[in-house]
Amino acid sequence: MTAPTEQLLSHVVGFVRSLRGEGIVVTPGQTATFARALGEISIFDPVAFFYAAQSSLVTRREDQAKFAELFRKFWQNLGLERFPGELLSQTTLPPKREQKAKPGEVGRESRSSGESNSQPLPIVDRALTFSETEVLKQKRFDQMTEEELEAARKLLYNFVWNPPERRTRRMKAIGKEQLDIRRSFRRSLKHQGELVQLDWRTHKHKPRPIIALADVSGSMERYARMLLHFLHAFSLQQSRQGVRQIETFTFGTRLTRITRTFKKRSVVAALAEVGQQVKDWSGGTRIGACLHTFNHTWAKRVLGRGAIVLVISDGWDQGEPGLLAFEMERLQKSCHRLIWLNPLVGTPGYQPLTRGLVAAMPFIDDFLPVHNLKSLEQLVEVLATVQRQRDSIH
Amino acid sequence: MFPTSVEETQQALEAHHYIADKGLSVAVFLALKLGRPLLLEGEPGVGKTEIVKVLAQMLSTRLIRLQCYEGLDLSSAVYEWDYARQMMQIRLLEASGERDQEKVRHEVFGTEFLLKRPLLQALETTNGKAPVLLIDELDRADEEFEAFLLEFLSDWQISVPEVGTLRAEQPPVVVITSNRTREIHDALKRRCMYYWIDYPSFDKEYRIVREKVPGIPEKLAQQAVAFVQALRQQDLYKAPGVAETLDWAASLLALGQTELQPEVIEETLGVLLKYQDDVVKAKNQARDLLARAQMPTAL
Structure with missing residues (x-):
C-alpha cells in the first residue's frame, strides 16, 4: 500500500x-x-x-x-x-505546571482546623542529638508538633530495610541444592568426560511483594500521613535496589490505588498527588466494602508470589461486620501473611473490641502497633523475619 | 493464506470458526503485516489462546507453544544438551582411541545432541513457512525470562555458546497472552501490537455458540447466552468466560434440554462458575436471571 x-x-x-x-x-x-x-x-x-x-x-x-x-x-x-x-x-495542550505542595501537607489545600499549629511553621533543619532522637521515637504521632513530625519523617528515610524474601523457582550457581548437570558436564570435558567434580545450584531468593492498604478515614488521619511517608520511604529504597514490589492502596469509603503516584521521587509531590487522587480523605470507613473491591479487582493481579499484606487501620468500621469477616478470610487465604497495623494498640489498656476488629481478628496473622517511630522500627524487624509459615489454619 | 487487508483477515478467521471483532482483526492484520508480536490481554476464557490456534491453521503453518511459569529458564524455553548421549559419545570416542581434545569437544557439541525447546524451534521454517509461536500466560514467568524474551523478539536470534548464533530465516508470527496476574514490563509491551479482548456482546456470543456447539436448538442457545450475559453483570468473584458458556451450552445439549429450566440451571451452575460463593449467589438469583434471559428484548 x-x-x-x-x-x-x-x-x-x-x-x-x-x-x-x-x-x-x-x-x-x-x-x-x-x-x-x-x-x-x-x-x-x-x-x-x-x-x-x-x-x-x-x-x-x-x-x-x-x-x-x-x-x-x-x-x-x-x-x-x-x-x-x-x-x-x-x-496541542500546554504542559501542566506542577503545583508545589508544602512539606507535610497531604490532601487538603490548607488545614486550619482548631489545632494550635495552624500557622505555617518554619521548618528547622537541624540534626537531632541521640537522646532527642530516642524521645522522638517514643512519642505518639498524634501528639507530635509539625516540627517533630517533620523530623520523624526524615528519620524514616534512614531506616535500614530488610525486605522479607521468598524462595523462587529460578536457580543460581551457588549452594548445594540440586546438581547442575550442564556445568558439571562441561567441567568433565577437561578430564576426558570423567565427572571428577560436580557442580551444584540452588534456588534464588527474591523480596516478597508487599501490598499496603492504608485507612485514610477521619479517625486515622494523623497516622495515615505518617504511614504514607513510611511506605514511600520503603518503596523508594526498594526501587533503588531495582525491585518494584510495593503496591499501595488507600481506603475509607472507597478503595484507591496509588502505586503509580508513589513511584515519583519526591515524597512531597507524590503525597500531594495522592491527596488529589484520594476522594475520601478523612471521611467515614467501610472496610468490608473496600476489601471486597480489593479482592475482586486487585487480588488476582497483585497478590501472587507470596505477598505480604499490611492493613493499616484502627478498625472503626461503619459497614457490616459479616462482610468484613468474609472478605478478611478471603484476603488471608490469598496472601502469605496478613498483618494488621493498629495505632491504638500503643494506648495503655487498649482492647481491640470494636465490631470491625472483632470480626476481622480471627483472620489476622500479626496484630501490631504503629503509633510511634519505635513501633515502625519493630515493624521493619517483623517484616524481615516473616519467613515462617502460619502456625495454624483458621 | 496471508491476508492482504483487515476485511480479509476477519473473513479468514471466521472461515476457521473464530468470530473476531473489527478491532481484533485490525490488530492481527497489522501484527502479521508489520512483523510485530501481538500481545493479547483479557479475562480468562475469552479466546486468547484459541485465536492463535486458528491463526496457525489460517496460515497453514506449525504452531509452537511455550507455556510460561515461574523459573522458566533457558533449558526449558530455548535449548538443552542431551547429556546422556553426549557422555556415551565421549566413551565411544575414547574406545576408538581418539585423544585429540579439540576434536572430542567438537564431536560432542554437534547439533544432533542439541534438544530444541520452543523458542529455538520457532526460528526454523518448515516448507518455507515460519511457524506461529504462542507464548502463553507470560504473566506467570518472572522478570528474568521477560528480559530474555525482549532480546529474542528484537533480534530473532539465539546464541548457543558451543555452536554459535542461530538466526531465523524468517521471523515467526508471535502471539503473547497475559491474564494480568502481574504487569508485563512496559518495554516489552511497546514492542507489540496490543489488544484487550473483552467479553463478547450478546450477538457475538450467540454466533460463537451456534458455531462451536453444532446442533444446539436456536432457542436454547439464545436463552443460555442471555443468561450468561446477565450473570456477568452480577458481582461475581470470577465471571464466566466464553469457554464456560460453550461448555455449559454443550452440557445443556447433552442433557437433552431444549429450553432453560430453573432446576437444570441449578444443577449445572458448576460448569459456569468455579467459586462456591459465586455458585451460591447465582443460585439465589437464578430465577430472576432466567426471567431476564427469557425476555424477548434480550434476544
Missing part, C-alpha cells in the same frame, strides 16, 4: 504529542509503528484507523478510555482525508 503523506504524518506526530500531554506514554518507536500501520490499512475506514492507532500506541487497558476520548477530540470534525493544519495548534 501507499506510504502516508507528509501532511498525515505531521498530524500523527501532533496526535501523539497530545496523548503525551495527557499522560499516555508513547515512544518514538510506537509512533513509527503507527505510521507504518497507516500505510497498510485504508485510512478512509475510520474504525480500522482507530484500532490501528489504539493497538500501536496504547499498551494499558486503563488508558483505553482516555485514549478514545483524545482520539475523538483530535480527529473529530475532520474527514480523514483532509486535515486542516490549524487544528494542531488547538489540540
Whole structure:
C-alpha cells in the first residue's frame, strides 16, 4: 500500500504529542509503528484507523478510555482525508505546571482546623542529638508538633530495610541444592568426560511483594500521613535496589490505588498527588466494602508470589461486620501473611473490641502497633523475619 | 493464506470458526503485516489462546507453544544438551582411541545432541513457512525470562555458546497472552501490537455458540447466552468466560434440554462458575436471571 503523506504524518506526530500531554506514554518507536500501520490499512475506514492507532500506541487497558476520548477530540470534525493544519495548534495542550505542595501537607489545600499549629511553621533543619532522637521515637504521632513530625519523617528515610524474601523457582550457581548437570558436564570435558567434580545450584531468593492498604478515614488521619511517608520511604529504597514490589492502596469509603503516584521521587509531590487522587480523605470507613473491591479487582493481579499484606487501620468500621469477616478470610487465604497495623494498640489498656476488629481478628496473622517511630522500627524487624509459615489454619 | 487487508483477515478467521471483532482483526492484520508480536490481554476464557490456534491453521503453518511459569529458564524455553548421549559419545570416542581434545569437544557439541525447546524451534521454517509461536500466560514467568524474551523478539536470534548464533530465516508470527496476574514490563509491551479482548456482546456470543456447539436448538442457545450475559453483570468473584458458556451450552445439549429450566440451571451452575460463593449467589438469583434471559428484548 501507499506510504502516508507528509501532511498525515505531521498530524500523527501532533496526535501523539497530545496523548503525551495527557499522560499516555508513547515512544518514538510506537509512533513509527503507527505510521507504518497507516500505510497498510485504508485510512478512509475510520474504525480500522482507530484500532490501528489504539493497538500501536496504547499498551494499558486503563488508558483505553482516555485514549478514545483524545482520539475523538483530535480527529473529530475532520474527514480523514483532509486535515486542516490549524487544528494542531488547538489540540496541542500546554504542559501542566506542577503545583508545589508544602512539606507535610497531604490532601487538603490548607488545614486550619482548631489545632494550635495552624500557622505555617518554619521548618528547622537541624540534626537531632541521640537522646532527642530516642524521645522522638517514643512519642505518639498524634501528639507530635509539625516540627517533630517533620523530623520523624526524615528519620524514616534512614531506616535500614530488610525486605522479607521468598524462595523462587529460578536457580543460581551457588549452594548445594540440586546438581547442575550442564556445568558439571562441561567441567568433565577437561578430564576426558570423567565427572571428577560436580557442580551444584540452588534456588534464588527474591523480596516478597508487599501490598499496603492504608485507612485514610477521619479517625486515622494523623497516622495515615505518617504511614504514607513510611511506605514511600520503603518503596523508594526498594526501587533503588531495582525491585518494584510495593503496591499501595488507600481506603475509607472507597478503595484507591496509588502505586503509580508513589513511584515519583519526591515524597512531597507524590503525597500531594495522592491527596488529589484520594476522594475520601478523612471521611467515614467501610472496610468490608473496600476489601471486597480489593479482592475482586486487585487480588488476582497483585497478590501472587507470596505477598505480604499490611492493613493499616484502627478498625472503626461503619459497614457490616459479616462482610468484613468474609472478605478478611478471603484476603488471608490469598496472601502469605496478613498483618494488621493498629495505632491504638500503643494506648495503655487498649482492647481491640470494636465490631470491625472483632470480626476481622480471627483472620489476622500479626496484630501490631504503629503509633510511634519505635513501633515502625519493630515493624521493619517483623517484616524481615516473616519467613515462617502460619502456625495454624483458621 | 496471508491476508492482504483487515476485511480479509476477519473473513479468514471466521472461515476457521473464530468470530473476531473489527478491532481484533485490525490488530492481527497489522501484527502479521508489520512483523510485530501481538500481545493479547483479557479475562480468562475469552479466546486468547484459541485465536492463535486458528491463526496457525489460517496460515497453514506449525504452531509452537511455550507455556510460561515461574523459573522458566533457558533449558526449558530455548535449548538443552542431551547429556546422556553426549557422555556415551565421549566413551565411544575414547574406545576408538581418539585423544585429540579439540576434536572430542567438537564431536560432542554437534547439533544432533542439541534438544530444541520452543523458542529455538520457532526460528526454523518448515516448507518455507515460519511457524506461529504462542507464548502463553507470560504473566506467570518472572522478570528474568521477560528480559530474555525482549532480546529474542528484537533480534530473532539465539546464541548457543558451543555452536554459535542461530538466526531465523524468517521471523515467526508471535502471539503473547497475559491474564494480568502481574504487569508485563512496559518495554516489552511497546514492542507489540496490543489488544484487550473483552467479553463478547450478546450477538457475538450467540454466533460463537451456534458455531462451536453444532446442533444446539436456536432457542436454547439464545436463552443460555442471555443468561450468561446477565450473570456477568452480577458481582461475581470470577465471571464466566466464553469457554464456560460453550461448555455449559454443550452440557445443556447433552442433557437433552431444549429450553432453560430453573432446576437444570441449578444443577449445572458448576460448569459456569468455579467459586462456591459465586455458585451460591447465582443460585439465589437464578430465577430472576432466567426471567431476564427469557425476555424477548434480550434476544
